[in-house]
Amino acid sequence: METAAVEATDLVKRYGATTAVAGLTFSAARGAVTALLGPNGAGKTSTVETCEGFRRADAGRVRVLGLDPGADSAALKPRVGVMLQSGGVPTGARAGEWLRLVASFHAHPVSPDVLLERLGLLSAAATPFRRLSGGQQQRLSLAAAVVGRPELVFLDEPTAGLDPQARHATWDLIAELRDSGVGVVLTTHYMEEAERLADHVVIIDHGRTVAAGAPSELTDSRQELRFRADADLDTAALGAALPSAARIERRGEGGREPGEGRGRAPRTEYAVTAEACEGVGPELVATVGTWCAANGVSPEGLRVQRRSLEDVFLELTGRDLR
Numbered sequence: 001m002e003t004a005a006v007e008a009t010d011l012v013k014r015y016g017a018t019t020a021v022a023g024l025t026f027s028a029a030r031g032a033v034t035a036l037l038g039p040n041g042a043g044k045t046s047t048v049e050t051c052e053g054f055r056r057a058d059a060g061r062v063r064v065l066g067l068d069p070g071a072d073s074a075a076l077k078p079r080v081g082v083m084l085q086s087g088g089v090p091t092g093a094r095a096g097e098w099l100r101l102v103a104s105f106h107a108h109p110v111s112p113d114v115l116l117e118r119l120g121l122l123s124a125a126a127t128p129f130r131r132l133s134g135g136q137q138q139r140l141s142l143a144a145a146v147v148g149r150p151e152l153v154f155l156d157e158p159t160a161g162l163d164p165q166a167r168h169a170t171w172d173l174i175a176e177l178r179d180s181g182v183g184v185v186l187t188t189h190y191m192e193e194a195e196r197l198a199d200h201v202v203i204i205d206h207g208r209t210v211a212a213g214a215p216s217e218l219t220d221s222r223q224e225l226r227f228r229a230d231a232d233l234d235t236a237a238l239g240a241a242l243p244s245a246a247r248i249e250r251r252g253e254g255g256r257e258p259g260e261g262r263g264r265a266p267r268t269e270y271a272v273t274a275e276a277c278e279g280v281g282p283e284l285v286a287t288v289g290t291w292c293a294a295n296g297v298s299p300e301g302l303r304v305q306r307r308s309l310e311d312v313f314l315e316l317t318g319r320d321l322r
């Protein structure tokens with residue numbers, strides 16, 4: 001059987017007294033996009049850098065393409081592409097020259113010019129790295145990670161700070177890599193990106209895996225009823241009218257509808273959840289609608305929807321700032 005792209009088991013990484021990774025287990029398949037999600041400081045970068053062989057695990061086991069990233073680093077180097085958060089490009093290197101140099105280290109590279117064009121960097125090819133915009137630097141680092149036709153790429157926040165055009169170009173490139181059989185392991189803070197791009201999501205918190213699965217597996221089983229109403233909605237009274245398995249919670253400011261004037265107070269978003277997903281159905285909609293009608297409340301945008309990955313993420317990792 002072909003080995004996984006990455007297999008990490010009970011991984012531990014410490015920096016002095018800080019335990020950044022505390023027994024983390026995850027796997028990433030070949031020909032698939034695996035997204036590592038987690039709040040700031042959750043241990044994503046430490047995990048990725050350990051898998052890349054830049055850091056030594058204090059305990060646990062990591063296999064990358066079936067090999068040990070520390071002991072087998074020479075064998076892995078030509079097979080694994082790495083995009084670092086910090087770029088990793090010498091500041092004086094010109095974009096095009098740098099990419100050609102990286103390509104020259106590989107036996108069958110992609111044409112550097114084709115990659116520069118794909119990522120909108122042709123006009124910046126003669127510009128030194130330090131003079132590139134932040135987004136151009138990101139894209140050059142991505143190009144350098146994939147130019148050698150790796151079997152596996154690690155991308156640490158590949159679209160952080162990119163404009164929508166560059167983000168879409170990056171997504172297209174990542175999807176193509178996956179479709180051609182490359183394993184992609186990326187970290188991101190953009191839930192929409194993970195939902196759209198990832199085949200497998202690993203949610204990490206406090207150095208451990210707290211949930212893993214396909215985005216749809218993590219969100220499908222969680223329907224809820226949502227609506228917007230005034231901030232002072234009497235949630236206790238509405239809650240009392242609901243079946244015992246259901247409860248209502250405030251989900252924060254719902255904002256204004258497009259075109260709605262600033263003169264009107266922003267609405268608050270509410271969610272009614274039930275212990276079992278089947279509990280969120282027509283009867284619950286009717287109960288909420290009837291209560292609203294009897295109490296002079298106009299529930300805007302009343303709908304039953306699947307929870308977003310962001311909802312699931314916040315539920316699992318909490319709302320406290322890290």
Ligand SMILES: Nc1ncnc2c1ncn2[C@@H]1O[C@H](COP(=O)(O)OP(=O)(O)OP(=O)(O)O)[C@@H](O)[C@H]1O
Nearest residue numbers: 015018019020038039040041042043044045046047
């Ligand atoms: N080189 C280091 N020396 C000491 N502590 C470190 C080092 N790198 C990371 N840490 C600490 O380890 C923990 C995990 O950091 P890590 O960068 O792995 O998290 P992360 O999930 O990638 O965070 P972010 O989303 O902010 O990039 C944090 O508490 C961080 O302060």
